[in-house]
Amino acid sequence: MVVAAPTGVFQPLDPAFQADPYPCYRRLRDAAPILKDGVTQFVASRHEIVAHLLRSEGVRSDWPEPFQSLRMGDGPAKDFLLRVVLHREGPQHLLLRQVLGAGMRIMSPAATARRIAEHTDRILDEALASGELDLVSGLAVPIPVAISCDLLGVPEADQPLIRDWGMETIKAFTMILPEQDRPGVSAAIDHLRAYIRQAWDDPLGHPLGTALATLDTAAGGAFDRDETVDNIVFLLVSGFTTTVHLLANMFGAFLEHPDQWRRLKAEPSLVGAAVEEVARYDAPIQYISRQVAERMEIGGETLRPNRVVHLLLGAANRDERVFADPDRFDIGRQPNPHLGFGAGRHICLGAGLGRAEARGVLDRLVARCATLEPDGPLVRKPMQVFRSYERLPARVRPC
Numbered sequence: 367m368v369v370a371a372p373t374g375v376f377q378p379l380d381p382a383f384q385a386d387p388y389p390c391y392r393r394l395r396d397a398a399p400i401l402k403d404g405v406t407q408f409v410a411s412r413h414e415i416v417a418h419l420l421r422s423e424g425v426r427s428d429w430p431e432p433f434q435s436l437r438m439g440d441g442p443a444k445d446f447l448l449r450v451v452l453h454r455e456g457p458q459h460l461l462l463r464q465v466l467g468a469g470m471r472i473m474s475p476a477a478t479a480r481r482i483a484e485h486t487d488r489i490l491d492e493a494l495a496s497g498e499l500d501l502v503s504g505l506a507v508p509i510p511v512a513i514s515c516d517l518l519g520v521p522e523a524d525q526p527l528i529r530d531w532g533m534e535t536i537k538a539f540t541m542i543l544p545e546q547d548r549p550g551v552s553a554a555i556d557h558l559r560a561y562i563r564q565a566w567d568d569p570l571g572h573p574l575g576t577a578l579a580t581l582d583t584a585a586g587g588a589f590d591r592d593e594t595v596d597n598i599v600f601l602l603v604s605g606f607t608t609t610v611h612l613l614a615n616m617f618g619a620f621l622e623h624p625d626q627w628r629r630l631k632a633e634p635s636l637v638g639a640a641v642e643e644v645a646r647y648d649a650p651i652q653y654i655s656r657q658v659a660e661r662m663e664i665g666g667e668t669l670r671p672n673r674v675v676h677l678l679l680g681a682a683n684r685d686e687r688v689f690a691d692p693d694r695f696d697i698g699r700q701p702n703p704h705l706g707f708g709a710g711r712h713i714c715l716g717a718g719l720g721r722a723e724a725r726g727v728l729d730r731l732v733a734r735c736a737t738l739e740p741d742g743p744l745v746r747k748p749m750q751v752f753r754s755y756e757r758l759p760a761r762v763r764p765c
């Protein structure tokens with residue numbers, strides 16, 4: 367199989383694209399239902415086609431070993447990707463979803479909601495006293511890190527390390543991991559593995575013990591220790607890294623659309639719909655890539671086995687065939703069948719938790735902040751697959 371980063375009609379490495387991908391997405395949607403990109407790749411940008419392919423058995427996520435090796439090199443990142451639920455298919459994929467699903471239920475929804483409110487209030491107490499808050503480093507990062515660590519029982523003292531290793535590890539979820547990033551990503555994955563293994567070897571002494579025992583029982587011996595450890599690492603890391611971007615994009619959208627902030631203040635019951643609108647309007651995961659397993663005709667093109675197809679969630683979420691006035695951030699939008707959490711058999715396992723975090727934080731902001739305004743330029747974080755902000759300086763005033 368020939369593999370390369372997408373280079374033709376879709377250029378996720380282009381800084382202009384990373385700054386604002388939406389004009390490019392519009393051009394792609396207008397051009398054709400699905401576009402050929404070079405000899406081996408396709409790009410799907412319309413909602414109907416992206417949704418169809420996400421649900422199709424004919425495209426798969428379990429990339430073969432030589433492909434992962436080409437993407438990641440031959441270090442720990444390759445083995446990690448080969449083992450995690452996201453890149454498995456068939457019965458083992460289903461079983462891994464069940465095992466990790468058991469992990470998601472360790473903390474009850476009520477306890478989760480309470481923790482989110484407590485963490486948010488602690489941060490807001492200080493911010494409202496000073497009147498200043500960087501919404502990325504001050505809120506979007508610490509809340510998901512704390513909740514993912516609370517869920518699995520990682521002690522507070524270890525959370526900064528877990529955060530840094532997680533943020534490094536997530537770089538592996540890209541098309542081609544650049545050479546210069548490989549040592550850092552490998553080291554972070556190895557640190558996280560060692561952390562989980564150490565807790566496992568001392569289950570009574572480490573607070574993670576309960577979570578590990580729950581996951582081990584749910585797995586029923588179906589996976590070896592390395593597979594289980596890597597999937598726990600994935601659960602921990604995917605739990606906070608994407609949620610950081612959802613929160614950052616949510617704050618960014620409100621800072622850029624003060625009319626929608628005022629609307630939410632007047633109608634706080636729109637919090638749930640507002641979170642869905644953020645996941646549509648500025649999806650934290652902009653695209654996912656699949657390997658074609660079965661020949662198929664779709665949108666006037668023939669997809670043959672071993673071709674790569676990029677499914678542009680960010681473009682599908684702005685498809686004018688499905689969403690009226692799609693470039694408008696409208697917190698009352700109904701219905702909102704966005705694909706921000708994916709669809710089909712790999713649909714996000716933590717969507718409930720991610721939504722609960724975004725709603726919980728927004729609830730407290732609306733209840734406690736009279737105003738939320740930019741206090742300097744809003745700075746985007748240039749990334750390939752993810753979309754987020756680096757800095758969101760804000761002025762906040764108490765109610």
Ligand code: HEM
Binds near residue numbers: 427605608
């Ligand atoms: C809140 C923001 C989040 C967003 C936007 C998001 C988005 C996604 C998307 C688009 C997928 C599908 C990937 C694919 O089909 O290739 C996915 C899968 C997944 N997500 Fe999330 N996610 C979020 C939060 C979370 C959280 C909080 C957790 C766990 C605590 C989590 C765990 C997972 C797992 C385990 C999968 C793999 C499922 C599978 O392969 O069957 N996610 N996520």
